[in-house]
Amino acid sequence: xxxxxxxxxxxxxxxxxxxxxxxxxxxxxxxxxxxxxxxxxxxxxxxxxxxxxxxxxxxxxxxxxxxxxxxxxxxxxxxxxxxxxxxxxxxxxxxxxxxxxxxxxxxxxxxxxxxxxxxxxxxxxxxxxxxxxxxxxxxxxxxxxxxxx
Amino acid sequence: xxxxxxxxxxxxxxxxxxxxxxxxxxxxxxxxxxxxxxxxxxxxxxxxxxxxxxxxxxxxxxxxxxxxxxxxxxxxxxxxxxxxxxxxxxxxxxxxxxxxxxxxxxxxxxxxxxxxxxxxxxxxxxxxxxxxxxxxxxxxxxxxxxxxxxxxxxxxxxxxxxxxxxxxxxxxxxxxxxxxxxxxxxxxxxxxxxxxxxxxxxxxxxxxxxxxxxxxxxxxxxxxxxxxxxxxxxxxxxxxxxxxxxxxxxxxxxxxxxxxxxxxxxxxxxxxxxxxxxxxxxxxxxxxxxxxxxxxxxxxxxxxxxxxxxxxxxxxxxxxxxxxxxxxxxxxxxxxxxxxxxxxxxxxxxxxxxxxxxxxxxxxxxxxxxxxxxxxxxxxxxxxxxxxxxxxxxxxxxxxxxxxxxxxxxxxxxxxx
Numbered sequence: 204x205x206x207x208x209x210x211x212x213x214x215x216x217x218x219x220x221x222x223x224x225x226x227x228x229x230x231x232x233x234x235x236x237x238x239x240x241x242x243x244x245x246x247x248x249x250x251x252x253x254x255x256x257x258x259x260x261x262x263x264x265x266x267x268x269x270x271x272x273x274x275x276x277x278x279x280x281x282x283x284x285x286x287x288x289x290x291x292x293x294x295x296x297x298x299x300x301x302x303x304x305x306x307x308x309x310x311x312x313x314x315x316x317x318x319x320x321x322x323x324x325x326x327x328x329x330x331x332x333x334x335x336x337x338x339x340x341x342x343x344x345x346x347x348x349x350x351x352x
Numbered sequence: 353x354x355x356x357x358x359x360x361x362x363x364x365x366x367x368x369x370x371x372x373x374x375x376x377x378x379x380x381x382x383x384x385x386x387x388x389x390x391x392x393x394x395x396x397x398x399x400x401x402x403x404x405x406x407x408x409x410x411x412x413x414x415x416x417x418x419x420x421x422x423x424x425x426x427x428x429x430x431x432x433x434x435x436x437x438x439x440x441x442x443x444x445x446x447x448x449x450x451x452x453x454x455x456x457x458x459x460x461x462x463x464x465x466x467x468x469x470x471x472x473x474x475x476x477x478x479x480x481x482x483x484x485x486x487x488x489x490x491x492x493x494x495x496x497x498x499x500x501x502x503x504x505x506x507x508x509x510x511x512x513x514x515x516x517x518x519x520x521x522x523x524x525x526x527x528x529x530x531x532x533x534x535x536x537x538x539x540x541x542x543x544x545x546x547x548x549x550x551x552x553x554x555x556x557x558x559x560x561x562x563x564x565x566x567x568x569x570x571x572x573x574x575x576x577x578x579x580x581x582x583x584x585x586x587x588x589x590x591x592x593x594x595x596x597x598x599x600x601x602x603x604x605x606x607x608x609x610x611x612x613x614x615x616x617x618x619x620x621x622x623x624x625x626x627x628x629x630x631x632x633x634x635x636x637x638x639x640x641x642x643x644x645x646x647x648x649x650x651x652x653x654x655x656x657x658x659x660x661x662x663x664x665x666x667x668x669x670x671x672x673x674x675x676x677x678x679x680x681x682x683x684x685x686x687x688x689x690x691x692x693x694x695x696x697x698x699x700x701x702x703x704x705x706x707x708x709x710x711x712x713x714x715x716x717x718x719x720x721x722x723x724x725x726x727x728x729x730x731x732x733x734x735x736x737x738x739x740x741x742x743x744x745x746x747x748x749x750x751x752x753x754x755x756x757x758x759x760x761x762x763x764x765x766x767x768x769x
Contacts, residue, residue, distance in 0.1 A: 209712065210673060210767050219704070240708060241725040249719045263738045265706035266768070 210266065211324070217270035222277055230234055235336030237268075240279035244272055248340040253283045255341075265319065265329050266289055272333035274314055284341055290314075297321070298330045301319045321322050365657065366667045372748050374399040385718025388756040393538055393566060393697055393744035394722055395588045398652070402591055405651040406726035409644045416619055417643055418634070432643055433705035435650040436633070439598055439762035442653050443583065444574040449716075452599045452606065452636040455644055457565040458488040460584030460599035461532070464561055464635060467609035468530060475501025477529045481763075482515055483734050484537045487727040489563045493532060499597030502529070509734055511541040513689035517548065524556050531560045535567035535583075539726040539742065540689025541672075541697025542569070550579045559605075565589055568598075569746070570695045571660040572669060575600055592652035593645035599636070613638040664747045671745045675754045679743075682761055688740050696745035699726075702761070705768045707741040713767055714760040 230247040244262035248255060259274045262269070275294075279287050284322075293311050296302040302320035322331045372378050373395050380387055389397060415424030417432045445451060454460045473479075479493045483506050493504055505522040505528075515533070526533070528755045531553045536543050546562055553560045565762065567573065569590035575583055582605065587596035601609075611618060611629055615638030620628040628743035629635045656664070675698050680687050684703030702710060707723035714721055724743045725732045732738055743757055 210709075215768065239724065241732065242708075243727060243738075265708035267709070269706075323712065326708070329708065 204247075204284055209323055211316040211319065213274075213313055213316045214266060214270040214327055217273040218266035221260075221269055221289075223259045223273065223275040224261060226259055226261065227259050229258065230259075231340050233340040234334045235262075235332045235339075236262075237332055239328070242268055242329070242332065246266070246272075246333065246336045246340060248337065250341070253285075255279050255284070255287060258337075260333065261332075264332070265326075267317075267329040268332050271317065273328045274316075275333050275337060278312065278314055279337065282311055287337070287341060291338060294334060295331065302336055316327070366663055366747060366750070368750055372750075374401065375748050376400060376403070376457070378748060380716050383716060383719075386756070388717075388719040388753045390743040390745065390749065390753060390757060391722050392656075392749075393589070393742065394568070395568060395594070396591050397748065398591055398593065399655055401651045401655055402593065402648050405648040406593060406644055407574055409414055409647045413647070414644065416640055428643055428647075431650075432641075435646050435653070438650045439600075442573065442657065443568075444576055444600075444633045445600055446576065449606070449632050450600055450602060452601070452633040454584075454597035454599055455595055455642070456550075456588070456597035456634075457563060457586045458492075458582045458597070459562065460490045460582075460597050461489055461561070461716070463531075463599055463612040464530075464582050464584075464601075464609075465496040467612050469496035469502070470610055471499050471608065473500045473502045473529050476527060477502045478505050478525070478527045479503070480505050480507060480520070480523050480528055480531045482520075482535075483509045483730045484540060484542065484728065485517065485532075485534055485730070486538050486563065486565070487729070488565075489532055489534060490730070491546065507533070509731065510523065512691050513542045514691045515542075515549075515627045516702055517552075518546070520549070521552050524558060528553075528556070528558050530562070531558055532565040533560070534565075536564075536570065536690065536695045537728075538566045538697070539728040539731055539740065540691070541566075541694040541701055541744075542691040542697065543567075543693040543695055545693075546578050546580065551585040554579065559706070566695060569656075570661070570665055572665075575602070581605060587649045587652060587661055590652055591655055592649040593642075595642040596649045598643045601632075605634065609636075609646075611635055611638070615639040623687065624625050626648055629731055659747060665695070667747060668745045668749075671749055671751070672696045672698060672737035674751065675683075675743065675745070675757060678754065678758045679761060682758070683765065685761075688735050688737065697742060698744070698748075699740045701737050701740050701743045702764065705764060707739045709762050709768070710741045710761070713764045714757070717756065717763065719753075719756050719760045719762045 229245040233246045235244045242264035246260045251255040260272045273330040298320040377397050413427050415428040417429040430578050436451050440448045441452050494746045505523050508516045548561045559581035562580045564585040568585035581602050583600040588594040618638040686698040686701045711723035724739050
């Protein structure tokens with residue numbers, strides 16, 4: 204099998220040098236975990252009105268989970284809540300194979316590199332961990348900050 | 353199919369061709385590749401003899417045990433108790449009354465935690481575990497501590513992955529009610545000095561439970577010589593079917609512990625007001641057990657006995673030594689667990705590559721290893737890594753398997769340059 208389908212160059216690049224790595228003091232803070240493997244992500248999201256004005260992460264995980272988080276932050280920064288939801292749906296369909304056969308949604312941009320994950324069912328959770336943390340962060344509108352999961 | 357007496361050559365070395373021919377699954381071709389199964393520490397593969405015993409049971413011997421007077425009930429009862437005798441012989445227990453069947457090691461430990469806790473543990477008492485325990489030898493004690501108010505103390509682990517015996521000794525005191533430690537570490541492969549561990553505890557009158565899940569498949573066991581009070585292990589890691597575990601308890605421990613679960617087969621007489629319990633082992637085997645798997649488990653024990661644990665453990669050491677040297681020589685590899693006395697487990701990390709990515713790339717080449725925290729998160733924390741890659745060896749592995757592991761790891765390096 205072609206491993207390149209999973210470990211695309213852009214994924215390896217984000218694994219080596221994750222973008223938006225760090226913390227945002229005072230931001231909404233969510234921790235995501237994969238209890239099966241012990242991987243974790245710590246996500247800080249700053250929402251200004253309806254817009255994700257800043258987003259950073261740290262954590263421990265495999266290349267897929269780290270690159271996914273890194274590329275997610277790039278894709279989400281500056282987007283509205285509604286746009287973020289749409290990107291989440293598109294990405295989720297892509298990695299779970301629901302978008303199979305269809306032309307990958309162009310709006311996903313470089314996230315389309317994760318299409319190969321659909322052929323590795325055991326790795327889907329790695330790709331979606333950061334995204335579920337993001338969803339939780341955005342769902343907590345109106346609640347106070349610093350919730351640990 | 354080889355008869356099991358032929359499995360070791362006169363030289364004492366394993367006859368690998370004959371052994372491998374006994375394991376049908378070794379013939380499958382995952383993703384078109386030869387199967388290189390290096391995850392026996394998670395669960396072992398099963399020889400034809402065990403699969404046949406399971407089939408024979410359901411085709412010719414199935415009945416409920418200790419209940420009917422008909423032919424099949426009687427036969428199933430005999431077969432079930434034959435396995436109990438085989439287990440007794442395998443671990444050199446004094447009596448079959450010291451052997452209780454459970455679902456697995458985890459249930460065996462939960463049984464002791466629950467019953468021992470109820471009878472003997474009160475607030476402020478202490479239970480000693482270690483930082484190298486599998487979660488199944490930590491969490492049951494925490495649950496029990498939650499009910500009783502007891503405190504869990506943990507023996508530290510040295511940099512090479514051994515128990516710190518001096519620290520162990522100093523943790524013991526008049527409040528210590530039980531010591532619960534693993535015989536062989538599932539994540540590191542370290543073989544702990546169990547006889548010494550038991551001696552130290554017994555000198556203070558403290559009973560010892562050993563988690564033998566990774567010991568029973570690989571080492572000759574003599575519970576009387578080791579002297580432990582309890583020994584827990586699983587059938588599925590030693591060529592047997594899933595769903596069978598063993599709890600050994602020395603002497604009269606089973607008489608002194610209250611029942612774990614109530615139900616059929618564990619009673620003497622039942623009235624609505626009060627029940628008197630059967631004697632061990634029945635007292636701890638409420639309800640219809642996994643009869644078929646227990647019966648087939650005997651074939652697994654006999655396979656190991658005929659091959660001999662001595663020959664198996666020698667073979668694993670040869671593979672482990674070669675793998676340790678060759679994997680250890682690869683760029684960016686850190687071996688986790690380098691104790692001189694080890695069973696066939698090689699745990700490692702690779703700079704810049706997460707263990708999951710290692711396992712996925714190896715899997716594409718037919719090589720099955722485990723990646724993750726191995727249900728030993730306190731140990732991972734101790735070694736400053738969230739996860740490791742783990743290759744584990746058993747009697748059916750070959751040098752060709754070690755080659756495939758090394759070549760696979762070189763491929764990992766290529767992908768992650």
